[in-house]
Amino acid sequence: MNLIEVMDRFPDQESCIEHLERVRWAGTPVCLHCSSKHIKPKKEDGVGRVGRWHCKDCNASFKVTSGTVFHGTKIELQKWFLAIALLTNAKKSLSSCQLARDLDLNQKTAWYILTRIRAEMAHKVNSILLQGIIEADETFIGGKPRKENKKEDREPAPRGRGTSKLPVIGAVERDGNVVAKVIDTISGRTILDFIQSVVNIKESKLMTDEFPAYRQFATQMRHEVINHQEQYVEGDKHTNTIEGFWSLLKKAFYGSHHHYSVEYTPLYVFQRCYVYNNRHLETIFSKLINNSMILPNKEAIV
Ligand SMILES: [Zn+2]
Secondary structure, eight states: OOHHHHHHHOOSHHHHHHHHHHHHHTTOOOOTTTOOSOEEEOOOOSSSOOOEEEETTTOOEEETTTTSTTTTOOSOHHHHHHHHHHHHHOSSOOOHHHHHHHHTOOHHHHHHHHHHHHHHHHHHHHTOOEEEEEEEEEEEEOSOOOOTTOHHHHSOOOOSTTOSSEEEEEEEETTSOEEEEEOSOOOHHHHHHHHHHHEEEEEEEEEEOSOGGGGGGGGTSEEEEOOTTTOSOBTTBOOHHHHHHHHHHHHHHHTSSOOOOTTTHHHHHHHHHHHHHTTTOTTHHHHHHHHHHHSOOGGGOO
């Protein structure tokens, strides 16, 4: 959904609240504390609908946004919806400064919104279990974007394993989903932990390069190794899909003049995974909102 469509469909706070109530409760609102259906809207004070409900059984009051990505927010929901549309449509990165300008927010608020939405995306990516032919690989990301004509940039930059950039490990299904995350260090242990947590080992075949840390998988699951010293593709033996994802990730990461902090990078990697996994979906905006209402990300709510 583009910005004009969001503004047409959700012109005010009330239309946003009604949409979320429809998605979360499908026409039958229930108490979020005791699941009772004996609830009624609380009286509003005339400043427009706040969307607070009261439960006659347990006497609690709550809003449709409780426990979701929008939990406790004082910012208009329309701005949240616009931020989600901007973030899911962004080909490159979206900084909090840019979002602040676009939505007339202060930078701190824009940063908060972006972080919450990215945490929601991270939650969805983290709940995926990959299956089938899985390509796994690692890469490095980070540092400032290169500026031309600076002496230090003419020095050859260190590349590959052994650099000071942040290590990222990823696994991808052919024609399917990707899961990638920033890890502390690349080792046999961290690679094993990652693959075991995101891949259905019994039902999958792993494709990797000849990096020694992958040798341990020979006894764990079906595993094919492509020796990049010799050739890059041998029948269906290749790691082109994960390498394609790395190139998308880096293009987006370095495509903005913003400087990315180390703390920011892990959520950013999850965001790119989320957008990649929904690349064929025209309704990625609605999907994010709907999923966040149906399966609230409790861990992300502080
Ligand atoms: Zn109740």
